Amino acid sequence: MPLLSMRKPLAAKKTIPQVRFIEISAEWAGQRLDNFLVRECKGVPKSHIYKAIRSGQVRVNKGRTKNEYRLQVGDLVRIPPMRMPDPEAAPVVPAAQFPIVFEDDYLLIINKPEGIAVHGGSGVAFGVIEQLRAARPEAKLLELGHRLDRDTSGLLIVAKRRKALVAIHDMFRQGHIDKYYQALVEGDWVNDKQHIKAPLLRWLTVSGERRVRVDPSGKAAHTIVRLLQRFGQYSLIEAELKTGRTHQIRVHLAHTGFAIVGDDKYGSDQVRADFAQRGFKRMFLHASRLIMPHPVTGERLHIHAPLPAAFNQAIQFLEKSH
Structure with missing residues (x-):
């Protein structure tokens, strides 16, 4: 031997x-x-x-x-030379699929859950886009068409072709994509329709956290708010973005005295705690509708994502208690 x-x-x-x-x-x-x-x-x-x-x-x-x-x-x-990952190492990004609302050869539109960042960075190891790429290794390109805050749920556009990505960015810049959000806000909203026009300025807290405030030296921002339902101390509204500034809806609503329920940056800590005690532990902002031309074919798309279960449960609770 x-x-x-x-x-x-x-x-x-x-x-x-x-x-x-x-x-x-x-x-x-x-x-x-x-x-x-x-x-x-x-x-x-x-x-x-x-x-x-x-x-x-x-x-x-x-x-x-x-x-x-x-x-x-x-x-x-x-x-420059940059250390690449060991090809034999286990992938650090867990693959994940998300509810698909629309998909073709050029576009993927998903219904993003709340609590998940759209991309990695700023202390977040990975986000939706990295998980999608891990789940679809055969995809030649998957790029974000726009962004949603981590705690906002709803419609998120992902481009599958470079041609579509460029067109989407152009359409956002030119205002050819209509974005609508539903939000549960503090206070009794009365007006059926109201325009909020207030310039927004980004700034950093002492700890380095990004924030936004209404400031004359900021960039022009315009939000149209429509009343959907009243519950006395709270209201369900729809917000249409006419500009796309960081935290625009959150800051505009808080500025008018109707902060979003569960907003840990611009809302009431007490209201957030009260809702959390009832089991509603989220920010109640949801990207619900998109109206846009298809970036390649030009077809008019009307995309809708229903409210998440937790959002509906909170509304049902308010209806019963009002």
Whole structure:
């Protein structure tokens, strides 16, 4: 019987990361630099990517640039060596599917649950988009068409083709996508329809948390609010976004004295605690409707996501107690 060798097998040589240069084609023109790098450097923590941009290791046409720079056809992007994940390591992002409201070759529109971020970053290891990519490894492209706050549920647009992504971003900029939200607010809303026009300014708390406030030096913001149902101390309203500022609906409603129930940034702590004691532990804001032209075919789409069960249960409770 031959003796078994006690020598350890030679470890496979690991590929040493190299500087890469990528020339931007028409397919990727218009995409933000940071989003492009996240796609190119799969598995590299976003913090490493942003650090590489800030330090000048990432360059476009031999010059420094910023995260939000939009790539142009012919741009030459320098990508420095970055430690890639071990291909044999278990995936760190759990694959997940989400309720699909609409899907074709160009678009995927899901009904996002509350409590899940749309993407990783800022202390969040992963979000909806990373989980979708893990669940659909065969997909050539999956990119967010827009964003929802972590605690907001409802309709989220994901592009499956670069052509669709560019068109979606253009439509949002030009105001060709109508977004409607339902919210349960503190107070007895009386007006059937009301326009809220108040400029919004982003700022950071001492702890570095992002906040927004109404401020004359802020960006113009416009929300149309329609009354759906009254419960005395609370009201169900529909908010239509005419602009798309960060936390716009939340701040506009709080500014008018009708903060969203369960909002831990702009709402009442006491109201949130009262609802939590009854088992309603969420912010009551839901992206319920989208009206938009299809980004490729031009077909008029009317997309609807019903209220989540917990949202309906809270409404039923208020109806009985009112």
